[in-house]
Amino acid sequence: MRGFVLAGTASGVGKTVATLAVCRAFQREGRVVQPAKAGPDFIDPSHHTAATWRASRTLDPWLQGEAGLLRNYYRGSGDVCVVEGMMGLYDGTTSTAAVAEALSLPVVLVVDAKAGMESVAATALGFREYAARADRDVDVVGVVAQRAHGGRHERGIREALPDGLDYFGRIPPRDDLEIPDRHLGLLMGDESPLSADALDAAADCLDAAALFDAARAPPKPDDAEDPAESTGATVAVADDAAFRFVYPGTRERLRERAEVVAFAPTLGDDLPDCDGVYLPGGYPELHADALAKSPALDVLADRAADGLPVLGECGGLMALAESLTTVEGETHGMAGVLPAEVRMHERYQALDHVELRARSEGTLTARAGEAIRGHEFHYSGADVADDARFAFDVARGSGIDGEHDGLTEYRTLGTYAHVHAESGAFDRFVESL
Template identity: 65%
Template sequence: MKGLVLGGVSSGVGKTVATLATIQALSDAGREVQPAKAGPDFIDPSHHEAVAGRPSRTLDLWLCGADGLRRNYARAGLADGARAGTATEPSTPTPDICVVEGVMGLYDGDASSSAMVAAELDLPVVLVVDAKAGMESVAATALGFREYAAEIGRDIDVAGIIAQRAHGGRHERGVREALPDDLEFFGRIPPNEALEIPDRHLGLEMGSESALPRAALREAAETLETDRLLAAAREPTAPERERVDPTAVDATIAVASDRAFCFRYPATIERLRDRADLVTFSPVAGDPVPDCDGVYLPGGYPELHAAALESAGTLAELGARASEGLPVFGECGGLMAMSQSLTTTGEDDAEREPGTGTTHEMAGILPADVTMHDRYQSLDHVELEAIDDTLTARAGETIRGHEFHYSSATVDSDARFAFETVRGSGIDGDHDGLVAYHSLGTYAHVHPESGAFDRFLEFAAGTRE
């Protein structure tokens, strides 16, 4: 599967809109497009899926490692049935081109920048440049980004640009003609207020909530040059070692899936489904906890639905089941839901007026009380070392992940932690992972390439036995 990386000159330059317009343009040209995201984000991929009609892959060097990155890309190039290892008819055709949205500016990020991902996969970079107030300067910026790769000794192929917020006519011609011959002009994204995605804490609103109008997206797609994009795309570097799929385990895993628990990587769901039986349930809707051997609570926005979560009854039932020994693994928003209480700011609570935040009871599994803040409390790639055997790692093992949260947790004096933080803030600056019964809640999100979910499955199956 050939691919391209859309890298930006900075954060906020319009990479997501340019990526969505590119997906739309290639789809309209008859191509089956696989979206992907460099970096650990969950929100931008939800917009990719709304346009492409298939889940967006996570390509993060820190989370996956080099071979894991390549395997994840290669796995994305399979039809749904082949990814699941089944002989069933796939629900979507095999993709033939991958569009990877970058993270921040092209070279920004010491753990997994867009440039690192592009270099590891040997994919060309299409640079998204804000052209609203420039022409020759746009070309100079693109040339500087290409030459900088040589200065730092990185093999980054900046193939050309997409001019964001560029008008047609003289403006477009000025940008196009200023580019050197070896930098392609792949088209422009015209200024259009309809192409602005609303945002909130943690980033943009989800694609299921605020998808861009298809008419505006198609209008932007028409100004992109799909033939040039397709000609520039190329096949990535293959993984050195193919993944050996672990054997199935005799376990059923229940995954919370609704507006409060919506941050999960496609590869995570694939791994759980490949090795065990998987069922979903909605704590917001008050679904009963399924008959299962383990529960996964992904991240998301429990603070936006705290009143509903408190009154629905599912979390209270989950707390009772956990106290009886049911393994529950929660990440970030999942940790918040597993706590004793969650105090909102009001601005983040869909049930209340701004400035009137309140405290809601949660599942009561973990000895912590969580409070939301107006400013983010942590944002980083993390590395954790297991203190003792736990739900996602054995003693002494390290796992890598990512944390981004606006909440903080005040823990009881007798709280037990699962991990020491080698990198990152965790819960108290030095530790992450609260442990109670057979359950674990972390601020870190992890990818299945870390091995954490395999350990979780084996633990759940062992508990069943």
């Protein structure tokens, strides 16, 4: 599967809209598009899925390692893979550039052309030349001009580009090509999808044939995935508007290792018969009243006290706490399994790749002394009881209290860290059931 990376000059330059428009352009030519996202984000991939009807692959060297990165790329399928970058091309320890290098994919730079013409070419040239000066194996092959008009504006950009930098088209400045945002980022793809008319208008301005010609196939991974033998266990996975942050690779691995039964706590579902429960991250703060009234959380509390293994990540941790207080000051009772009171804040409390080390007794997702990598991004903080027990020491990141993560009670584990299936955490989880 050939592919390329759509990278930005900075955050907020319009990478997601450009990615959706490029996918649309390929689809109109009859090509099967595999969307992907560099970095740990859940929200941008939801827009990819809304536009292409295909799960977007997560490509993050920190979460997966380079071998895992290649495996996840090739778990996708199609004629062409469009990888949306994160932040600016070179920003971060596991940057978009690092993803492009690891996969040997060319980079198409998304440049904001709202107030420039020749400067767009100068910017792209600078990004290409920086790779050589920084000894980075990054091949910037051309640009998509974001918020660019046609006519003289477009010609000025195209004519200013030097040899070796191709012009692949533009995204027109239209109000219906803007995605509203909130805390944690954009609205989800099913909440605020771009219209077909808007995407068609953007696709009209792109050269899909030239983009496909620029794409290249990464090398196949040397090592195969571990055999995925089923454990025979049943895992109940919360799946509704409050719990929606799940990597495709995690869903796939859980289904390979266990029978997965979905349930929707905010819609009044009971907890299904199961051997273990996974509560992913999401937006419990937006559905706190429905969660407080959910029969599933009451049953979950009883079964957790009886020893049912329960794993909650970020939003899942919040739902397992004793209470959740919104920014407006409204306090709602949660499952009450974990000894913590959670409060939402106006500003984010943590944003980083994290590394956790399991303490001496081990835990549901890691053996004693084992290091596990993940990502945290949350606006809530947890006030934990004095006698709270933690499963992990934090080697990098913030965790729950700056030094620890993995609040634990009975056989329940709640973390602020999201981890990927490549970490082995979900294999460990289902094997413990």
